[in-house]
Each structure stands twice: as C-alpha cells, then as structure tokens.
Amino acid sequence: MNILKFGGTSVGSAQSISALMDILKKETGVENPIVVLSAMGGVTNTLLLMAENARSGADYADQLKEIETKHFEVIRALLPAGAQNPVLTKLKIYFNELEDILQSVYTLRELSLQTKDLILSYGERCSNVMVSHIARQYFANSVYVDGAELIKTDGNFGQAKVNTQLTETLIRDFYESNKDKLLFVTGFISSNEDGRVTTLGRGGSDYTAAIWGAALNAEEIQIWTDVDGMLTADPRIVKKAFSLPELSYIEAMELSYFGAKVIYPPTMTPAFLKKIPIVIKNTFNVDFPGTYIKHGAQASSLPIKGISSIDEISILNLSGSGMVGKAGFSGRLFSLLSREQVNVVLITQSSSEHSITFAVKPTDALKALALISKEFELELQARKLEYPEVENGLSILAIVGENMKRTPGISGRLFSALGRNGVNIRAIAQGSSEYNISVILSRADLSKAVNAVHDAFYSDLKKTLNIFCLGTGNIGKTLFQQLQNQMPFLAKNNDLQVKVMGVSNTRKMYLNPDGIDLTTWENVLEEQGDKADLGEFIKQMKNMNLANCVFVDNTASHNPIQFYLDVLQSSISVVTCNKIGNSAEYDQYVAFKEAARKHGVEFYYETNVGAGLPIIRTLKDLMLSGDRIASIEAILSGTISYIFNNFKGDRLFHEVVKEAQDLGYTEPDPRDDLNGKDFMRKMLILARDAGYALEEKDVAIESMLPAACLAANSVADFYQEMEKNAAHFENLKQEAAKNNKVLRYIGKLEDGKVSITLQMVDDSHPFYMLSGSDNIISFITDRYKERPLVVKGPGAGAEVTAAGVFADIINVGKR
Numbered sequence: 001m002n003i004l005k006f007g008g009t010s011v012g013s014a015q016s017i018s019a020l021m022d023i024l025k026k027e028t029g030v031e032n033p034i035v036v037l038s039a040m041g042g043v044t045n046t047l048l049l050m051a052e053n054a055r056s057g058a059d060y061a062d063q064l065k066e067i068e069t070k071h072f073e074v075i076r077a078l079l080p081a082g083a084q085n086p087v088l089t090k091l092k093i094y095f096n097e098l099e100d101i102l103q104s105v106y107t108l109r110e111l112s113l114q115t116k117d118l119i120l121s122y123g124e125r126c127s128n129v130m131v132s133h134i135a136r137q138y139f140a141n142s143v144y145v146d147g148a149e150l151i152k153t154d155g156n157f158g159q160a161k162v163n164t165q166l167t168e169t170l171i172r173d174f175y176e177s178n179k180d181k182l183l184f185v186t187g188f189i190s191s192n193e194d195g196r197v198t199t200l201g202r203g204g205s206d207y208t209a210a211i212w213g214a215a216l217n218a219e220e221i222q223i224w225t226d227v228d229g230m231l232t233a234d235p236r237i238v239k240k241a242f243s244l245p246e247l248s249y250i251e252a253m254e255l256s257y258f259g260a261k262v263i264y265p266p267t268m269t270p271a272f273l274k275k276i277p278i279v280i281k282n283t284f285n286v287d288f289p290g291t292y293i294k295h296g297a298q299a300s301s302l303p304i305k306g307i308s309s310i311d312e313i314s315i316l317n318l319s320g321s322g323m324v325g326k327a328g329f330s331g332r333l334f335s336l337l338s339r340e341q342v343n344v345v346l347i348t349q350s351s352s353e354h355s356i357t358f359a360v361k362p363t364d365a366l367k368a369l370a371l372i373s374k375e376f377e378l379e380l381q382a383r384k385l386e387y388p389e390v391e392n393g394l395s396i397l398a399i400v401g402e403n404m405k406r407t408p409g410i411s412g413r414l415f416s417a418l419g420r421n422g423v424n425i426r427a428i429a430q431g432s433s434e435y436n437i438s439v440i441l442s443r444a445d446l447s448k449a450v451n452a453v454h455d456a457f458y459s460d461l462k463k464t465l466n467i468f469c470l471g472t473g474n475i476g477k478t479l480f481q482q483l484q485n486q487m488p489f490l491a492k493n494n495d496l497q498v499k500v501m502g503v504s505n506t507r508k509m510y511l512n513p514d515g516i517d518l519t520t521w522e523n524v525l526e527e528q529g530d531k532a533d534l535g536e537f538i539k540q541m542k543n544m545n546l547a548n549c550v551f552v553d554n555t556a557s558h559n560p561i562q563f564y565l566d567v568l569q570s571s572i573s574v575v576t577c578n579k580i581g582n583s584a585e586y587d588q589y590v591a592f593k594e595a596a597r598k599h600g601v602e603f604y605y606e607t608n609v610g611a612g613l614p615i616i617r618t619l620k621d622l623m624l625s626g627d628r629i630a631s632i633e634a635i636l637s638g639t640i641s642y643i644f645n646n647f648k649g650d651r652l653f654h655e656v657v658k659e660a661q662d663l664g665y666t667e668p669d670p671r672d673d674l675n676g677k678d679f680m681r682k683m684l685i686l687a688r689d690a691g692y693a694l695e696e697k698d699v700a701i702e703s704m705l706p707a708a709c710l711a712a713n714s715v716a717d718f719y720q721e722m723e724k725n726a727a728h729f730e731n732l733k734q735e736a737a738k739n740n741k742v743l744r745y746i747g748k749l750e751d752g753k754v755s756i757t758l759q760m761v762d763d764s765h766p767f768y769m770l771s772g773s774d775n776i777i778s779f780i781t782d783r784y785k786e787r788p789l790v791v792k793g794p795g796a797g798a799e800v801t802a803a804g805v806f807a808d809i810i811n812v813g814k815r
C-alpha cells in the first residue's frame with residue numbers, strides 16, 4: 001500500500017484537483033492508497049494573517065470571504081449542481097466556526113498558540129472535506145478522515161511532539177476497519193491528550209504522510225508537489241538545475257536542510273527508520289519519474305548531488321586570548337545558545353583556538369549577542385574576549401553528496417569556481433562525515449556563486465557564457481548574426497551556450513536577465529531599450545552579478561576604455577576589438593593585464609591586430625614558450641592594403657578609398673586608416689606584447705598623405721582634399737609602375753624601435769604578392785631566424801573581425 005501526499009499547489013485549484021483525480025485513478029487498484037492532503041495553496045498563510053489581524057483588532061472579514069470563495073469556486077467547477085449542497089453546507093459550518101473563533105480572538109485581543117493551531121486546522125479540514133466529496137464521483141468509497149484524532153502528541157502547540165506508539169496503534173486500528181475505503185486524511189494536524197488540536201510544525205503534511213507510512217509499513221510514500229523532484233539547485237537561481245533520479249536519505253536531508261523546500265527533513269525520519277522509499281513527484285508533470293529517496297540509493301557518477309543555500313544568515317565571531325586552551329569554553333557558548341533556543345547553523349573554529357565563528361538566522365543574531373554579553377560579562381570586561389560583532393547580509397552555500405567522501409579535489413573545485421568568479425568566502429565548514437561542505441559568502445554573490453559552482457560540478461553539462469555587448473555597428477551586428485547561426489553547433493559540440501544579456505549603442509541600451517533573443521534584438525533594443533548611459537549599463541551588468549560574464553567592446557570609442565579596469569576587477573572578462581585601450585598609455589595597458597590576472601579573468605583582444613588572423617595569439621605563444629622577438633615586419637592596414645591593391649589603371653585614389661569604406665574595411669572614420677594612426681596602434685600593441693614598454697610618440701610614422709588631406713577636419717572634407725590632390729597619388733602610382741614595383745605601407749619593429757614607412761617594392765620582396773585587404777606579418781625570432789614565421793590573409797572586414805571577436809569569447813568559455 002502507498003501513501004500519496006499532495007501539497008498546497010496540488011490542491012490549489014480546480015485544474016490541479018482534476019489532475020490529482022487522474023493520478024488517483026491510476027493509483028487505485030487491488031489496494032487503495034491513503035491520500036494525505038495539505039490546505040489549498042495560500043490558505044494557511046491567509047489563516048495566519050486573519051488570526052494576527054483579529055488579535056490586533058484589524059479587519060479579517062474580507063480574508064475569510066476570500067477563503068470561502070476559493071473553496072466554493074472549486075466545488076462549483078468540479079461537482080454537478082445536484083451534488084454540491086452537502087459539501088457546501090459542511091464547509092459553511094466550518095467557516096461559521098472559524099468566524100466565531102476569530103471573533104473571540106478579536107474581542108479578547110489575545111491569540112494563544114493553542115488557538116492559533118485550532119485556526120490553522122481549518123485549512124486542512126476544508127481541503128480534505130472538499131476533495132473527498134469531489135472524489136466520490138469516481139470512487140464511491142471515498143471518505144474524509146480527521147487525522148487530528150489519530151495522531152497523538154504532547155501539548156507543545158505549534159510544534160507538537162508525536163507519541164509514536166499510541167499513534168501507530170490508533171492508525172493501524174483505524175486502517176484495519178477501513179481498508180476497503182479510499183481515505184482522505186488531513187495532513188499537518190494532530191491532537192493532545194485532552195483532544196485539543198495541535199499541529200506538527202513546518203512541513204507537517206509530509207510528516208503526517210511519513211507517520212502513516214511507518215505505522216502501516218507502506219511500500220512507498222509519494223510526495224506530490226509542483227516540481228520535478230529534488231533538483232541539483234534551486235531552479236529559480238540556476239536555470240540549468242536538473243532533477244536527481246536517486247538520493248540517499250542522508251543526502252536528501254542535507255540538501256533540504258538548507259533551502260530546498262521540496263521536503264522538510266525531520267519529516268523523513270519515520271520513513272528512514274523503516275527504510276520506506278520516498279518518491280517526490282510532480283502533479284503537473286505526471287509522467288516524469290521524479291526523485292527516489294531510499295536506502296542504498298545507487299551511487300551515481302555525479303561528484304556531488306546538489307547545491308543548497310540559505311539566503312539570509314548572520315555570523316558572530318568570538319575571539320580573544322581568554323579562549324585559548326579553555327576546555328569548557330565552546331561548551332559554555334553552545335549550551336547557552338541551545339538552552340535559549342538559538343539554532344546554530346554552522347560553526348568554524350581556527351586551530352589556534354583563538355576564535356570561533358558561528359552562523360545563526362538573522363532573527364536570532366541580536367538575541368545571541370545579548371546572551372553572550374551576559375554570560376561572558378567578566379571575560380569581556382577583562383578584555384580576555386573581544387566584544388563580538390554581528391555581521392549581516394550573508395548567505396550560506398553548501399555542496400552535498402555522499403560521493404564527496406574520500407574523493408580528493410571536490411573542495412578544490414568548489415573554491416576555484418568561487419575564486420574565478422570573484423566570490424569572497426567568509427567562512428568554511430566541512431562536517432567530518434564529508435557529506436557537506438558549506439561556505440559563507442556575501443548575499444549579493446549568492447546567485448552568481450550557485451551558478452558558478454553548478455557549472456563547475458556539472459561541467460559535462462552545458463556551460464553558459466553571459467555576454468554584454470557595446471556597439472551595434474558593422475562588427476557588433478555581424479557578431480550577433482554569427483552567434484545566432486552558430487548557437488546550435490556550440491550547444492551540440494561544445495556544451496557551450498552564449499547568452500547576450502545586454503546590448504548598447506550610443507543611443508539605446510537594453511539589459512535582460514533572461515537573455516536577449518538574437519532574432520529580434522534590433523527591434524527590442526529600439527522599442528524597449530532605455531536611453532544609453534554607459535555608466536548605468538556597467539552598473540546594471542555588475543548588479544546582475546552573473547557567473548562566466550564577458551564584456552564585449554565593439555566600438556571605436558574612447559568612452560568604454562575608462563571602465564575596463566573596473567569591469568576586470570569585478571571578475572568580468574573583457575573581449576575587445578577596440579584598439580584604443582591597448583594603444584593609449586603603456587601603464588594602462590599593463591594595468592588591464594594585471595587586473596585580469598589578479599582577478600582570474602581573461603582580457604582578449606585578438607582583433608586589435610589583423611582582425612581575425614591569429615597574430616596576437618601567435619606572438620603570445622612564442623613569448624610564453626621562451627622565444628624572443630628579433631624583428632617584426634608587417635602590413636597591418638587592411639584598408640591601405642586594399643587601396644594599393646586596387647589603385648590601378650585610370651582609377652582615382654579617393655574612389656578606391658570610398659570603396660574600401662563601403663566594404664567595411666576602414667575605421668568608422670577612414671582618416672584614422674589613411675593617416676597611419678590605426679597602423680600605429682597595431683604596431684604599438686605588437687611591440688608591447690613583444691616586451692617593449694613603448695608609447696605612441698616612440699612610433700615614427702611616414703605619412704602617405706599630402707598635408708592638406710591630413711588637415712581635413714571632416715570626413716567629407718577629407719574626400720574632397722583627396723580628390724583635389726589626385727595628382728599626388730597618381731605620381732606615386734606611376735613611379736612605382738615605371739620601376740615594376742608596387743606601393744606598400746610597411747611597419748617594422750627592430751631593436752626596440754618602431755617605424756611605419758611608405759615603400760615601393762619589387763617582386764623579390766615577400767610583401768609584393770598581396771591582394772584584397774590582405775595583412776601580412778613576418779616574425780624573426782631566436783627560433784625562426786633562417787626563415788621567418790609568417791601569418792597572412794584578409795586583415796579587415798566585418799565577417800573576419802566578428803569571427804575573431806567570437807573566437808575570443810569562446811576562448812573565455814574554454815577556461
């Protein structure tokens with residue numbers, strides 16, 4: 001025989017009660033199950049509120065009406081008109097009784113625990129009367145059972161202690177003479193020796209189910225709720241949390257002790273003692289197998305079973321010389337707290353015995369402080385103890401699982417996931433049972449921490465990168481297109497999900513904690529976006545406090561640069577195609593790298609040089625492997641390369657420049673390409689990566705433009721000047737052609753000096769053969785000295801650049 005317990009949401013509406021009936025149709029057969037029901041969802045809270053209102057002399061009539069309507073609506077929806085009257089009458093009697101009780105509370109302005117229990121009992125009574133009547137349409141032998149009469153307790157109202165022996169006898173006797181019926185038993189309520197209603201405390205209906213299960217040696221106890229069993233983490237925090245097929249009782253207790261609201265741990269004890277399996281099932285997803293909690297649960301391959309947390313916790317730290325070597329000290333402390341009903345959630349003590357830190361619920365913190373101040377008054381006065389302080393705003397995160405036992409590396413994985421994401425740990429505790437490692441951290445970090453730890457332990461599952469992108473121009477737009485196309489492949493082959501959480505251009509910004517749909521981002525940004533504000537964008541990004549976060553700069557603007565340090569220091573990686581940051585002051589370039597290293601995040605800028613071509617990466621690998629750069633020779637302006645490769649025959653120079661711009665090769669302002677500035681930035685970044693502490697002024701640039709073009713103060717002006725100076729460019733072209741040479745703008749790093757010069761080269765020069773927007777770079781190093789290491793290919797354009805940014809993002813994900 002099985003016990004089926006349905007929680008508040010499962011009896012919360014006509015729809016869920018219909019689902020419940022369908023479940024019962026499958027579960028009834030040769031032997032009927034015993035059904036235990038909670039109050040309708042929300043009713044217990046409303047009853048409590050009414051009781052408090054009555055006590056303080058406030059109105060409660062509306063709430064009473066609300067509860068009544070809630071029940072009556074279900075009855076009208078699920079019972080034919082002819083069958084409604086008897087149950088409506090029964091419930092009406094209950095509501096009248098309830099009103100009388102509330103009236104007395106109101107008159108006396110007094111609410112004892114005993115009266116409170118009585119008031120609360122109406123929640124379960126009403127739901128069970130109602131549902132048992134509805135069930136009669138399908139199961140003629142359905143009966144309502146007042147569970148309070150069969151579970152006998154002491155008189156500790158609100159949290160009564162069960163008299164197990166008497167209770168089991170009563171339940172068995174009752175069951176013997178009612179076996180043929182389908183029993184609907186009120187959960188949560190019980191009664192004392194005098195027959196007064198008591199309640200079983202938090203999670204009471206689960207407890208009722210376990211008590212009945214143990215008394216009758218049930219085959220299994222099914223807990224029907226609104227989630228797919230016990231999950232690896234709170235699904236409201238971790239979107240990728242998944243349901244666990246099997247758990248041991250201990251794992252289930254550890255997991256539910258902190259947070260998981262699925263089952264209340266003490267209620268498992270009767271089932272645990274009799275080795276009765278508990279199954280957690282979802283009323284709203286009946287076919288899902290759910291979670292089995294049982295004796296000898298199969299060891300699984302998962303390193304941990306789950307992550308649980310307590311949202312709000314306070315810690316107290318007691319320290320001082322007076323504690324060292326004092327055997328009775330912690331005994332005195334903790335027996336004091338236990339005597340005064342302060343529940344201590346976690347304790348750590350340093351081996352120097354100089355300090356003890358313990359965690360309590362915030363509501364208990366001041367009480368604990370007062371108790372300590374009184375108990376240790378003498379020690380405090382004599383300065384043998386420091387006056388303890390309460391620290392609030394903290395949370396506990398715990399990883400749980402029996403596999404942790406004797407498995408090295410588990411705590412390492414926990415702490416490195418937290419460290420990498422910039423989560424500071426305040427205190428650590430691991431029980432010697434090794435079922436649980438708990439850490440205390442700032443509450444603001446909790447959600448990020450749980451996600452990071454979830455990723456770290458279930459890494460064979462999908463990892464999510466959360467990206468925030470600036471710039472929706474050429475590169476930004478193309479990146480989104482590529483991301484959208486590639487998403488399914490990444491999910492399938494790399495277990496990686498890239499989610500765009502925020503986007504901004506100069507006009508608008510839009511952030512969404514659920515992620516932004518890449519098919520509609522343009523409309524969403526336009527219609528739902530706020531006015532762009534870079535500081536605000538960064539602030540909101542930081543406030544989201546997500547794990548595996550990447551800030552992507554696809555602008556050509558100075559403005560984002562000033563935020564890089566702050567972003568890196570917030571443990572957020574930076575990927576940028578914007579060269580301005582790395583080519584400004586050398587100290588800033590160094591500061592970015594140091595911040596990234598210190599905070600364990602990435603700072604990637606492959607597209608700063610040669611767009612998607614692997615140049616930065618190649619140089620970095622050479623340096624890391626101990627090679628030394630002797631010289632670099634390179635063509636690194638895709639725009640100028642394109643121009644020289646296409647400035648032929650009778651074509652005009654400024655027309656070819658315009659063509660390069662239309663093809664997306666130029667900077668947003670093409671003057672930055674033609675005046676050599678863009679090239680200078682790239683050479684400077686390369687030189688710095690090669691180990692030279694150079695500044696902009698150290699780069700000697702030979703201009704390829706006449707002075708008038710250089711002086712143009714707008715882009716339109718610039719084009720006009722190029723047109724006016726057509727003869728200058730024509731001369732250059734003809735002179736090169738005359739000597740069978742081509743024009744090349746070449747950068748060089750040699751002996752720590754950087755120059756960029758305009759040259760005419762013949763076909764003996766390796767840079768002679770180039771086409772389109774090709775870049776070429778040739779490294780001479782200690783190891784590549786006979787023949788250089790050469791990287792060549794298209795070095796500008798939206799597709800290749802966005803692809804380089806994309807690869808940088810993926811590389812952050814690989815770490």
Ligand SMILES: NC(=O)c1ccc[n+]([C@@H]2O[C@H](COP(=O)([O-])OP(=O)(O)OC[C@H]3O[C@@H](n4cnc5c(N)ncnc54)[C@H](O)[C@@H]3O)[C@@H](O)[C@H]2O)c1
Nearest residue numbers: 471472473474475505506555556557559578668796797801
């Ligand atoms: N085109 C290429 O081949 C290539 C190659 C490598 C690197 N890059 C670099 O890519 C970057 C972007 O180039 P693009 O062609 O896409 O430019 P673009 O002008 O088309 O787009 C720039 C975008 O940045 C936005 N923006 C500017 N300032 C901003 C701010 N403060 N906050 C938010 N958004 C801001 C603009 O609104 C625009 O959406 C440049 O830094 C460029 O050097 C380009």
Ligand SMILES: N[C@@H](CCO)C(=O)O
Nearest residue numbers: 637638639666667796
């Ligand atoms: N404007 C740049 C883009 C690549 O960085 C160029 O022409 O090389």
Ligand code: NA
Nearest residue numbers: 606609611613
């Ligand atoms: Na590159």
